Amino acid sequence: MKSNANFDFTRWEVHETETDCNLIFRSTLGQVFYCHINPDKFIDSPTVLGQYLKCLQILRTGEQEIDDFYDEDAYDWLSQSFAPLITQLVQSSGMDAVVNPTLAHYLFPSKTYNIQLLAVDDELKPEVVDFEGHGWINSIIEVDDDFLRELDQWTRSYAPSNVQLCYDRPEDSLIKTPKRTIIFNQKGQPVTCFFKQFGLSFGSSHAKKELEAMKKITLALFPPHPTHLSVDWLV
Known part of the structure; x- marks a missing residue:
């Protein structure tokens, strides 16, 4: 990764009954990564499923700790699940961190990615998927x-x-x-x-x-x- 580049997990969206989850990562290069987790994509991965469901419970309730599992543990597991792929995308972007960021850089990302998390035999496999839309509400309001x-x-x-x-x-x-x-x-x-x-x-x-x-x-x-x-x- 470029020495002046960084990325982090910034937002999440969960449902009261559905078991999927949406996450957003952002980078200092101006990239935005829209990440989706659907446990139906976990094949023969009971350990991954169990860990994810603990994270989901933390996000749903907003509790800091449930059965000795802490919110920091949840954020770390979710971040690390996507980190290898996001690191690769940041490294290969050819961009530098924005020195003087403006609201335009924040509202209009230099590059966006849709990523889904797969798991096979308890091995995590994040991958970029090619489809339009990411399910998040547009931050732009149109007025006359x-x-x-x-x-x-x-x-x-x-x-x-x-x-x-x-x-x-x-x-x-x-x-x-x-x-x-x-x-x-x-x-x-x-x-x-x-x-x-x-x-x-x-x-x-x-x-x-x-x-x-x-x-x-x-x-x-x-x-x-x-x-x-x-x-x-x-x-």
């Missing part, structure tokens, strides 16, 4: 021109490529969800903003409700036409 015009009346919007991401540790860059960003105001001065990612479980309606709440806060804090104040809510 009227919505944008109304938005511009009370705040400013920025292209993702103009929003710099701040990370305390370089090894977390483009892997962890950013907490802070930097934008440049109309005078060209840097402004640090907190990063707020909308929940999209119910489509765009949740995001629009949050924007409406931000609008009310803004109008309550500032006069309708301030002469020297502005609020940069949206990135």
Whole structure:
């Protein structure tokens, strides 16, 4: 692996009754790996199945420990199950870590992969699969021109490529969800903003409700036409 490259397990999705599981890994190169585990793909692998079901129980319940099996054990097993293949994909990418990451790098990955986990005779065999879609909700919300015009009346919007991401540790860059960003105001001065990612479980309606709440806060804090104040809510 390139010395400046890193990847890590960032998100998961499980079901209350189904036994499959979806995971997301990200790399500092801007890659995203959508990983799927279906125990139906485990052939003659009772040990693998047992270990996976313990991990699944931890993810479902959110408990830190169940029968001397800890959440860190679950995260480690899940990560190590895909690590050999992801390491190979990172090494062979020919890319370097993104030095100055922006929101565009985070929202629009340089490369995406769909990976499924197989097991035969208790030997794990992750493999890249060729199919469109990965089952995760799109992080992009489409809005019409009227919505944008109304938005511009009370705040400013920025292209993702103009929003710099701040990370305390370089090894977390483009892997962890950013907490802070930097934008440049109309005078060209840097402004640090907190990063707020909308929940999209119910489509765009949740995001629009949050924007409406931000609008009310803004109008309550500032006069309708301030002469020297502005609020940069949206990135």
